[in-house]
Amino acid sequence: MSREKHRVRILGIDPGSIVTGYGVIDSDGTHNVYVASGPLRVKSETLPERLKLIFEGITSVIVDCRPNVVAIEKVFMNRNADSALKLGQARGAAICAAVMQGLPVAEYTPRHIKQAVVGKGSASKQQVQHMVRILLNHQGEFQADEADALAVALSHGHIGGTLERIEQARRPTAYKRKRR
DSSP states (O other): OOOOOOOEEEEEEEOOSSEEEEEEEEEOSSOEEEEEEEEEEOOOSSHHHHHHHHHHHHHHHHHHHOOSEEEEEOOOOOSOHHHHHHHHHHHHHHHHHHHHTTOOEEEEOHHHHHHHHTSSTTOOHHHHHHHHHHHTTOOSOOOHHHHHHHHHHHHHHHHHHHHHHHHHHHSOOHHHHHHO
8 A cells, every 4th residue: 555645845944134045846855846946136235125126026935935944044153254144134134924824944064065956065066966866856057045945945855754754653553553
């Protein structure tokens, strides 16, 4: 008796205050299918206006693609504290868009994403882009921001599938219930 695997639509987000990448995949934890991706380029002089455009852009992607869950990259502290703060605010705008649409949000560190997609947490951007194309069986090139967003979605698909398999293993089967 074969069971049909549960497929989930995941919106991955690579936040940025100037370019926010998004990537949408369908995943059952083992197989992943590309749905959509792209960069949201926010051209504005002021940070508040850019945050508004990120919020509206992510809301539009959610309405168009109808994901079940959102996965987003966590902020990491680099040398420039100002850049990290702006990145954190861009993340906040994207997270608010997801929450306002009633979606759960999962967060992953850059190292975790690289580990899940490439197999090593110190992978280069080129290695991530290459593996995203392979894992999604995609012939064309992805821009860096959209490849990173797709990598976030793939990470969640991998983790989500693993968590589902663990949950299924914990459920008592008919045989186990009879022996109790």
